[in-house]
Amino acid sequence: MSWIKNPSARLVDAKLEPPGGDVVLLRGEGPHDQEQIRDLLKASFPGSGEALLVDRLRSARKIVLSLVVEDRGVVVGYVGFSRLMIEGGDAPFPAVALAPLAVYPEYQQQGIAAQLIRESHACLAALGETLSVVLGEPAYYTRFGYTNRRAARFESEYQSPFLMALSFGFAPTEGRLVYPAAFRALADDAALQADD
Numbered sequence: 001m002s003w004i005k006n007p008s009a010r011l012v013d014a015k016l017e018p019p020g021g022d023v024v025l026l027r028g029e030g031p032h033d034q035e036q037i038r039d040l041l042k043a044s045f046p047g048s049g050e051a052l053l054v055d056r057l058r059s060a061r062k063i064v065l066s067l068v069v070e071d072r073g074v075v076v077g078y079v080g081f082s083r084l085m086i087e088g089g090d091a092p093f094p095a096v097a098l099a100p101l102a103v104y105p106e107y108q109q110q111g112i113a114a115q116l117i118r119e120s121h122a123c124l125a126a127l128g129e130t131l132s133v134v135l136g137e138p139a140y141y142t143r144f145g146y147t148n149r150r151a152a153r154f155e156s157e158y159q160s161p162f163l164m165a166l167s168f169g170f171a172p173t174e175g176r177l178v179y180p181a182a183f184r185a186l187a188d189d190a191a192l193q194a195d196d
């Protein structure tokens with residue numbers, strides 16, 4: 001598989017380009033992608049929680065960056081980063097939260113998610129962001145530099161070995177993580193489903 005990247009993103013890293021095969025396009029989310037992103041997230045996670053999360057984050061204008069991978073007009077991979085505030089210091093500090101990340105099963109194991117994450121990090125750094133936080137599988141996210149150690153002193157309802165952070169520049173190491181309200185709605189929906 002080889003990659004075409006949206007030149008406006010100015011993120012091409014030739015070293016990461018896999019050789020040969022089909023060509024897929026990595027680009028920023030556009031206005032016509034929403035339905036396909038919803039379909040991908042519904043297919044990738046149990047229930048509709050993640051699809052709803054993205055819809056709510058988008059409506060609340062909390063998405064800082066979202067990239068997709070497209071194969072012949074079909075969105076086959078997605079990653080979103082939303083605004084997360086770190087409170088408790090002199091002033092709230094803006095960071096980002098990585099969620100969700102998804103690739104259709106037929107397209108997995110080809111480095112698509114890795115490429116989405118790496119391109120996102122380059123883009124976020126170019127935008128002046130300095131800290132990304134994720135709640136996920138350490139075995140996966142540590143590949144991209146996320147560590148639990150970097151997140152260990154944050155105060156958060158999600159504090160656990162699965163909470164990880166990666167900094168690209170100066171950023172606090174402690175404080176209270178304040179996620180967009182859409183994450184609370186996701187947790188509430190999950191709790192309701194568990195009660196059913």
Ligand SMILES: CC(C)(COP(=O)(O)OP(=O)(O)OC[C@H]1O[C@@H](n2cnc3c(N)ncnc32)[C@H](O)[C@@H]1OP(=O)(O)O)[C@@H](O)C(=O)NCCC(=O)NCCS
Pocket residue numbers: 044045100101102103104107108109110111112113114115135136137139140
């Ligand atoms: C997680 C996901 C996005 C990875 O997509 P992908 O394009 O196949 O990922 P990559 O090709 O970059 O990486 C594949 C590697 O990640 C590993 N991996 C995938 N999911 C993993 C997980 N949950 N925990 C640990 N490792 C995982 C694979 O085993 C594979 O390892 P290898 O390189 O040693 O063979 C995809 O499996 C997916 O959409 N899953 C369902 C949704 C999901 O769980 N999202 C993540 C939420 S935290």
